[in-house]
Amino acid sequence: MSSKFDKHWQGLFEEAMTDVVEWRQQHPQATFNKIEEKMDTRLAQVRAQLLQDLVQMSASTDLRGRSPTKRPLCPECSQPLAANGQHTRDLITTYEQMVTLRRSYGRCPECGHGFFPLDEELGLLPGGYTPQIQEAMTRLGAKMAYEQAQEELQQFCHTLISESTMRRHTMQNGQASEALEKEETVRLEKEAPEATANPDKVFLSADGAFVALTTGEWREVKTVTIGEFETVAGADGKEKVQSHSLSYFSRSYPARDFEQYALPEIHRRGLENANVVVSPNDGAIWIQGFVDYHCPEAIRILDFPHAQGYLADAGKAVYGEGSGAFKAWYRQRSHELKHDPPQQTLTQLDRLHQETDEPDVIEVIDGSLAYLNKRKAMLNYAHFVKQGYPIGSGSAESGHKVVMQSRMKQAGMRWAEEHVDPMLSLRNLICNDRWQEGWQKIVTYRQRQRRAQLQEKCRATIRSAIPLPAKTKDSPSTSLRSIVPKPDKPVPKKPYKPAANHPWRKPFLQQSGHRTIS
Numbered sequence: 001m002s003s004k005f006d007k008h009w010q011g012l013f014e015e016a017m018t019d020v021v022e023w024r025q026q027h028p029q030a031t032f033n034k035i036e037e038k039m040d041t042r043l044a045q046v047r048a049q050l051l052q053d054l055v056q057m058s059a060s061t062d063l064r065g066r067s068p069t070k071r072p073l074c075p076e077c078s079q080p081l082a083a084n085g086q087h088t089r090d091l092i093t094t095y096e097q098m099v100t101l102r103r104s105y106g107r108c109p110e111c112g113h114g115f116f117p118l119d120e121e122l123g124l125l126p127g128g129y130t131p132q133i134q135e136a137m138t139r140l141g142a143k144m145a146y147e148q149a150q151e152e153l154q155q156f157c158h159t160l161i162s163e164s165t166m167r168r169h170t171m172q173n174g175q176a177s178e179a180l181e182k183e184e185t186v187r188l189e190k191e192a193p194e195a196t197a198n199p200d201k202v203f204l205s206a207d208g209a210f211v212a213l214t215t216g217e218w219r220e221v222k223t224v225t226i227g228e229f230e231t232v233a234g235a236d237g238k239e240k241v242q243s244h245s246l247s248y249f250s251r252s253y254p255a256r257d258f259e260q261y262a263l264p265e266i267h268r269r270g271l272e273n274a275n276v277v278v279s280p281n282d283g284a285i286w287i288q289g290f291v292d293y294h295c296p297e298a299i300r301i302l303d304f305p306h307a308q309g310y311l312a313d314a315g316k317a318v319y320g321e322g323s324g325a326f327k328a329w330y331r332q333r334s335h336e337l338k339h340d341p342p343q344q345t346l347t348q349l350d351r352l353h354q355e356t357d358e359p360d361v362i363e364v365i366d367g368s369l370a371y372l373n374k375r376k377a378m379l380n381y382a383h384f385v386k387q388g389y390p391i392g393s394g395s396a397e398s399g400h401k402v403v404m405q406s407r408m409k410q411a412g413m414r415w416a417e418e419h420v421d422p423m424l425s426l427r428n429l430i431c432n433d434r435w436q437e438g439w440q441k442i443v444t445y446r447q448r449q450r451r452a453q454l455q456e457k458c459r460a461t462i463r464s465a466i467p468l469p470a471k472t473k474d475s476p477s478t479s480l481r482s483i484v485p486k487p488d489k490p491v492p493k494k495p496y497k498p499a500a501n502h503p504w505r506k507p508f509l510q511q512s513g514h515r516t517i518s
Helices: 003-026 032-055 117-122 131-143 146-157 163-191 255-261 263-269 285-294 304-319 324-339 342-355 359-374 381-386 394-408 417-431 435-465
Strands: 082-092 098-107 201-212 218-233 239-251 276-281 299-302
Touching: 003 032, 032 098, 098 117, 117 435, 131 146, 131 163, 131 417, 131 435, 146 163, 163 255, 163 263, 163 417, 163 435, 201 285, 201 394, 218 263, 218 394, 218 417, 239 255, 239 263, 239 394, 239 417, 255 263, 255 285, 276 285, 299 304, 299 381, 304 324, 304 342, 304 359, 324 342, 324 381, 342 359, 394 417, 417 435
Parallel strands: 201 276, 276 299
Antiparallel strands: 082 098, 201 218, 218 239
C-alpha cells in the first residue's frame, strides 16, 4: 500500500475522531444512542471516501496506461478493448454518502462493442445506488409493503429513498429473477441432467389462492409445496407424521405454463430420486394434471378435510346444519372414513337417499357421491395412515400464507398484473432460504442484460454512421429529391373580379338601408 494513501486515510480518521471528541465535549449529557448516532454519521463520511479510494485502485479505472495484452477482452470477439474516454458515475451508499467513480469506457476496435470494465468488475447494477443499497431495497420490498420498506431502509441504512424508487428497483430485480427461472427451465428441458438430491420420502402438494388486481379483478396464484416427511412419536406416545425442509414455487401462470416452469424447483428437490412420493391434494383438475406431468407414479391422496367437507354437505342437507342428528352422523362417518375401507363410508352416504325425497337434497347427496366415487382410490386413509403418509394438504394451504398472503394480501393492496409474478419469484427466494444464491444470479443477469443493451445501442450507432452507397452512372439515384415526387407546377391565378351584382359594388349606405340626402 502506498504511503500516499496511508497518510491520506490516517488524516481522514484523525479528523473524524477529532470532530467526534469535540462534539462529545460540547454535549456532556448526550445519551448513548446520540453518541452512537454521531459516531456512525461521521464515520460514514470516512467510509464513503475510503470506499471510493479503494475502488479507484483497480487497473480498470484507466485503460490508457495498460498494454493491450493486459486490457479486458471484448466478450463478442475476444479482442483487447481500446480506451474511449473517461466518465464519472455517482453512487449513493449508506447515510446518503456519495461515492464518485471515474473510469474508462472500453470499446472493441473490431466489432465496436463497448462497456465499462470497472462496472463489470465491481458487479454494479444499473441505477444510482451501490449494490448493497439495491439489495436492501429489493429484499425489504419483497418482505413488506413499499412504504414500510422505505421506513426501514431509512431507519437502519439512513438513506432516504422514495417509495416509487423502491418499487421500481424491486420489480426490475423480480423480473430478472423470473426470467432466470424460465431460462433454467429451458436448460433443464434441453440437457435433462440428473438431479443431485436424494430424498427418502417426499410429499408434493399444490393449491390455489386469489390476489386482487388494480383492474378490480382477481387472479389465481398457484403454489406447489415440496417437502420431506417422517414418522415420529408425539407427546402422547402416538406416532405422527412430521414434515420438514419445505420449499415453494408460486406463479399466476395458466396451468400448463405453471407445470412447465415449476421444473427447476422439482429438479432441485430431486423428486425423481425419492423412494416415496406422496401427493395429498384436493381434487382440482389442474392439480391432478400437475402431478401427472411431474410425478405420475406419486401416491395420490385426497385431502382428508376436503373429503370430510363433501360428507358434511350431504349430512347438513338431510339433517339440518347444527342439529344433533347431523353431528352424530358426521362424527361416525368421519371415523369410518379414516379407519375403514372407503366403500363403507360411500355406502352410508348412499343410504341418505332413504331419508329424503326432496329434489334439492337428493341433488346434494348425488353430487357428494359422484365426487367421492370418482376419487375412491384416493380415499383409502386407513392404509395411508398405516404407511405413515400425510393425509392432509395443510402444508400447501399454509404455503400460500407464507409466500403470497403475508406480502401481497395486506389491507387494501391491489397489484398490477405485470408485477404479480416478479414479486412471487422474489418471495420464493426468501421463503426457500436461497436469497444469497438467487441475488448473485440476479446481479449477473442484469449485467448481461445491460451489456446487451449497450451492444445494441452501439450497433445502432454504427448503422447510422454507415454512408449511403456511392452513386454511379448506371445506378438509379437514391437521394431524397429523387424519391419524393415533384409537385405539379402551380396554375397562375387571375386577379379576382367580383360579379356585377356583388354587394361590394352597392353603395354602403344603400346596403344599410339609408337614403342619400341631396
